[in-house]
Amino acid sequence: MKKHIQEVLHQIEIDYKVKILYACEAGSRAWGFPSKDSDYDVRFIYIHPRDWYLSIDHERDVIEIPKNNSISIPIDKRLDVSGWELTKALRLFRKSNPPLLEWLYSSIAYYEAFSTKKKLAALAEKVFSPASCLFHYLNMAKRNYREFIQGEHMQIKKYINVLRPILAAKWIEEKNSLPPIAFPIMLDVLLPSGELRKEIDRLLKKKIAGAELVLQLRFDLIHSFLDQEITQLEEYARSLNTPITDPTQDLNEIFRETLEEVWDK
Structure with a gap:
């Protein structure tokens, strides 16, 4: 190719x-x-x-x-x-x-x-502007969350389209640097272990296996994490003022x- x-x-x-x-x-x-x-x-x-x-x-x-x-x-x-x-x-x-x-x-x-x-x-x-980039990723995550992962069933691909920008915004909050492109790197650094990580790993395995468009029951741990991070990142974003x-x-x-x-x- x-x-x-x-x-x-x-x-x-x-x-x-x-x-x-x-x-x-x-x-x-x-x-x-x-x-x-x-x-x-x-x-x-x-x-x-x-x-x-x-x-x-x-x-x-x-x-x-x-x-x-x-x-x-x-x-x-x-x-x-x-x-x-x-x-x-x-x-x-x-x-x-x-x-x-x-x-x-x-x-x-x-x-x-x-x-x-x-x-x-x-x-x-x-x-690199932490404020500009964080707002970009946060707004992307909120938009995708609102449009794609409401209800009891949703596609795996849509979950990832919220998780990835949330982790990118969280990386900026914690590291004050450009987030890595590779999603696994962000996962390993920000969520190295725990039940939430296991649930995300299960989701990624299904995605890689080709089930990205298959409807799945909601992942409750992931939903709770996204709700919490969106609220926390919104508060953090309002405090940012880093001119370049x-x-x-x-x-x-x-x-x-x-x-x-x-x-x-």
Whole structure:
């Protein structure tokens, strides 16, 4: 599949006249618990030729295959490929955007060219905002909790879509650092043992075995944990006030250096 993904990325470059700087996995495969039917959630950052940036009207700054865009070769139906144009990515990076930060530390890289990704990774701690990231994960968890795991029966996948952002927010609260991408690492550090951990392990085994969409009776221990953590994290989030240094000048330099590195050579 990796070879096919790289072929798709190369075709995007040809069809859209761009250069891809970095591409990675951003879904359950990177999180450490894919099932046999899991999609490949490929995310990438790309740059246009110089003239695209010298026009008074900029066009769309995302490429989404096959959701809203197409390419001239067939693609595997399990692929979900989405990319952000570099200046869009840099503006989001400046805001400590958690999905973008996760891309930079993904455990599965499909492609990397030029020096842009390494430069961004080196700046990640400088732009990391505990408040911004914690609110992102907490709001994601609350939304998924409200929409997907009410009632007596629910899908395993929906549980994980609440557990993962809760643990990421809890990691920020306890470690004041970027949470790991791998869900098992967060589990081992934050919930190393106990009945709750055993219940989560049972849930993950079912997910990996391919039962992620099967309706299950509610996991009472997990529900109690989520209720407690959402309440506690909301209180903690209100106390956060950690301004970060403005990285705009650094990011402007990365953009200009990337333009030169990619197109002038």
